[in-house]
Amino acid sequence: MKLRSIFITFSTLLLYFLFAILIFGVAWKNSFHDWLTHCIGGGTDSISFVWFLAWWPFAINHGLDPFVTKLLWAPSGVNLAWTTSIPSLAILSWPITAKFGPIASYNTLIILSPVLAAWSAFLMIREIIREWWPAFLGGYLFGFSTYEFGQLLGHLNLTFTAAIPLFLWVCILASKRSWKTWKTSVMLAMLLAFQFYTSSEIFTTFTIFLVAALACSYFFYATQYRVSLKTTFLGLAWGYIGALLLMSPILVAMFDSSKQFSGGSAPSIIGFGTDLLNYFIPTPVTWLGGSSMTFITHLFSGDYAEDGGYIGLPLLTILITIIMKYWSEQKIRILIIMLGIIVVASFGPILHVAGIPISTAPWILLYHLPLLGYALPSRFMMYAWLVMGIMVAVWVVDAHRKRDAIIRSGLTMLGLVCIFPNPNIYNNWSPTHVPHFFSSKTICRLMPKNTSLIVVPFGLSGDSMLYQAAAGMCFSMAEGYTGSVPYPFNLWHVVIPLTKGQYNEINPAHLASYISTYHVSRVAVLTGIPLEKNARNMLAESGMASRMTYGSVRLYERGHDFLSPPLTSTGVALQHEEFMTKWEASNQERNRRAIIKTCDTLGIPQGVPQDIYTWLLNHHLAH
Known part of the structure; x- marks a missing residue:
């Protein structure tokens, strides 16, 4: 019996994996070479995660502090503890990175993200209902949700969510099997620490909703399950204490004043709540109807990667049915209440309808609390999909007649079809091109010691971090993309126009001051880029001279007329203001x-x- 259960469990994992293979076009459309040279999703966020996957093995191998890099935004550097540097995933994929490179690791993790998320949710739900088919449907609903596939467009840290259902699974197992507190605490601590090292944002928001769920449970079950709840609370408390110990290296790095190079400010979350219409109208991320509804979805205040609220009419019908039928049952009522709390919170501080701000929403009360200003409310839908997966599985398994079971399964499968990801997006991988100048490490021989490079296109508008990783991290750059622009670079007038390619708007004297201040000895301009002529004119006016061309890269050095002392900090601040x-x-x-x-x-x-x-x-x- 045990062998049969193990076989079914891993067969389910394989089945989810086959779904992912189908969606991502692995083998039948994208080859092994594509796996090494193309990024699923594409975009600058993808490139930054590729860099992080390369950075952690490099830093550890070379005895560097992995939480601080001076290869980006040199010479001051960046405190990576405040960025989405995914140390957990970088170490997990280290063997793949060492053998095939960071792009292969990135693609592998992206493909495995929905698979492991679905499988972990399946394990958790099956422990509740003890039936394979409903648990399979519930797991699929979570792992292959519109939230998951929206974030798969480039946010690796937000798609690798398997630790959340596994955390709940451990809690259920501990309660049902009366585990010792130390055993529960150790497992929970490891899962929490893994989640924090993957995404501190999800760790924080999960903790908030976990507290809300525990409060609801205590309110409804305080009498009949008082002993069980106290045991659960004790295990959770020790689990969080253990997690803090495991997280201590990154926490020390975050609050070490000598490493505060991150700077920047919290992004505005006003425009990143779930639009009310998003629950009913699909974006292009969804196969059925997504492409035909762009005349409405383009009005949403976020972007398609963050619009993970689409549920579809069949699933919406199921949820309404569950609410009407099971409200009187306390266990289901808690799920319904939690779903309502999460959905309302996902609106953010301001409720939007078709991109128009309609009124304030309850999340505005928590908006200014520490850390929560960084959490985008639309991402709370990840928890909503997990709750919906449990509710739908319970609804399917509760069919008392075969005919009802078929109808419920059929309606659920129709709902899954309605949210099926758009293959035209996910099996068309984005090619990456690394100029031979970088891949051959020619740049390494040309860079003087203790100097840095600028690559045009600059920062998040280009792939300079990919080039640096391809060159084996052998040079530093006075630029990069790690989220917000760090201090003191965020004070410079030239950074935003450089990033946007607005070369004609840059004061040549300010650019020369930037180059002098941050010890930039070379500027590499990719040929054939938009507005290349403007970029070359900008450099020439700053006193930079074109010295040589290597394939698709034109290299600039300081010319004889390069005469510009660095601006004072006061001058930079006034310019920035x-x-x-x-x-x-x-x-x-x-x-x-x-x-x-x-x-x-x-x-x-x-x-x-x-x-x-x-x-x-x-x-x-x-x-």
Whole structure:
């Protein structure tokens, strides 16, 4: 019996893996060579994760502090403890990185993310209902949800979510089998630490919703399950204490004042709540109907990677049925309440409908708390999908007649078809191109010691971090993309125009000062890029001279007329203040025009949305 159970368990894992192979076009469309040279999803976020996967093995092999790198934003560097540097996944995939390179590791982790998420949810749900088929459906609903496949467009840290269902599975096993507290605590501590080293954002938000779930459980079950709940609370408490010990290296790095190079500020989460229409209308991430609804979904205030709320009519019908039928049952009522809490929280501080701010939402009460300002509310839908997976599985298994079981299974499968990912997105991998100048490590021989390089396209607009990883991390750059621009680089007027390719707007003297201040000895310009002529003119006016061309790379050095002392810190600050004033005014005007355009598209009055936007500006929420 035990062997049969093990066989079924791993057969389920294989089945989920086959679904992923189908969606990602592995073998039948994308070859082994593509696995090494193409990125699933693509985009700058993907490249930054490829770099992180290369960085951790490199740092450990060379005896460097892995939480701080001076290869990016040199010479001051970046405190990676405050970035999404995924040390857990980098170490997990180290053998693949060593053998095939970081791109292969990235693609492997991306493919495994929905597979392991679905399988871990299956294990957890099966422990609750003891039936394979409903648990399989519930696991699929979580692992192959619109949230998961939206984040698969480039957010590896947010797709590798298997630790969350595994955490709940361990809690259920510990309760049912009366595990010793130390055993429960050790397993929970390892899962929590793994999650923190993968995504501190998910660790934080999971803790919040876990506390909410425990509060609901205690409120409803305090009398009949008081002893069991106290045991669970004790195991969780020791689990978190153990996790803090395991997390101590990164926590020390985060709060070590000597490593505070990260700088930057919390991103605005105002526009990253789940739009109310997103629950009913698919984005292009979804196969059925997604491409035909872009005239509405393009109005959503976030982007398609963050719009993970689409449920579809069949699943919505199932959820309404469950709420009506099972509200009187306490165990299901807790799930319903938690689903409601999560969905409302996912609206963010401001409720949007078709991108238009309608009113404030409850999350505004928590918006300014530490760490939560960094958490995008639309990402809370990951927890909603997990709760929905449990609810749907319970609903399917509760069919008392064969006919009802067939109908419920059929409606659930129809719901899964409605949220099936768009293969045209996920089996068309993005090619990466590393110029021979970098892959052959020619750059390593040309860079003087204690100097840095700038690559154009600059920062997040280019693939300079990929080139650095391909060259074996043999040179430093006075640029990069690790989230926000770190201090003191965020004070420089030249950084944003360089990133956006607005070369004509850059003061040549300011660029020369930037180059001098950060010991830049070479600037590499890729030929054939948009506005290449403007970039070359910008460098020439700054006193940089073109010395040589290596294939698709033109290399610049300081010329004889390069005479520019570094700006003082006061000068940089004043320059930055002037620029930010103009930039914020431009952003506000652009936002107002967007509101007018959206209102005209939907045929609604402009007054209320404009008033709400003005209120947001006055309360410093829209910056």
